[in-house]
Amino acid sequence: MVTFFLIFLLAIGTQGQTSDDVSWAKRVDTGSQVVTTMQFYFHDTLSGSNPSAIQVAQPQSGSNSLGGFGNLMMVDDPLTEGPDKNSKLIGHARGMYGQAARNELGLIMVLNYGFTDGIYKDSTFSLLSLNPAMQTVREMTIVGGTGLFRLARGYALAQTYSINSSGDAVVGYNVTISTYI
Ligand SMILES: *[C@@H]1O[C@H](CO)[C@@H](O)[C@H](O)[C@H]1NC(C)=O
Numbered sequence: 001m002v003t004f005f006l007i008f009l010l011a012i013g014t015q016g017q018t019s020d021d022v023s024w025a026k027r028v029d030t031g032s033q034v035v036t037t038m039q040f041y042f043h044d045t046l047s048g049s050n051p052s053a054i055q056v057a058q059p060q061s062g063s064n065s066l067g068g069f070g071n072l073m074m075v076d077d078p079l080t081e082g083p084d085k086n087s088k089l090i091g092h093a094r095g096m097y098g099q100a101a102r103n104e105l106g107l108i109m110v111l112n113y114g115f116t117d118g119i120y121k122d123s124t125f126s127l128l129s130l131n132p133a134m135q136t137v138r139e140m141t142i143v144g145g146t147g148l149f150r151l152a153r154g155y156a157l158a159q160t161y162s163i164n165s166s167g168d169a170v171v172g173y174n175v176t177i178s179t180y181i
């Protein structure tokens with residue numbers, strides 16, 4: 001009877017439990033799954049001598065501008081806690097995006113988001129989605145992950161925080177992921 005009561009208490013204790021050691025993410029164990037919500041900023045720098053996004057392919061004919069169909073970029077973009085580039089670095093988004101729509105801005109995003117901070121160090125998730133970049137808020141699909149994000153499914157809501165005439169952009173991300181661990 002006592003044992004039963006203890007087990008019952010332990011079970012209650014883990015329901016809805018949160019474990020945070022960073023300010024930019026929150027994990028809630030609902031019992032059947034863990035829901036992680038995150039808020040961070042993505043810095044895509046095209047200009048200067050050390051850009052974080054570089055063009056690696058372009059169409060043989062047609063527009064070579066970034067919005068031209070067929071242009072492909074390789075990126076290693078820092079992720080920070082706040083919109084300021086000098087705020088705490090929490091990881092990197094690495095991979096590619098390319099202009100995949102002929103008559104509008106539609107970027108195909110193939111990116112690995114890898115984290116370096118707190119309990120999320122060495123955990124990653126993969127985003128594979130079309131980014132309708134002209135929409136104020138872009139919803140994108142998260143298809144999997146490693147570490148704390150094993151068996152992840154989720155979505156990211158991205159909103160441009162700032163962009164200048166060089167195309168350097170700071171994008172705010174709100175991410176929701178569910179996992180079983
Ligand atoms: C855009 O911002 C970057 C800093 O992120 C700066 O180096 C660059 O000169 C800016 N470009 C313009 C045209 O203001």
Ligand SMILES: *[C@@H]1O[C@H](CO)[C@@H](O)[C@H](O)[C@H]1NC(C)=O
Nearest residue numbers: 039137157158159172173174
């Ligand atoms: C992201 O979350 C913050 C804090 O809850 C909220 O203020 C902001 O509107 C959200 N942005 C998007 C694009 O959902």
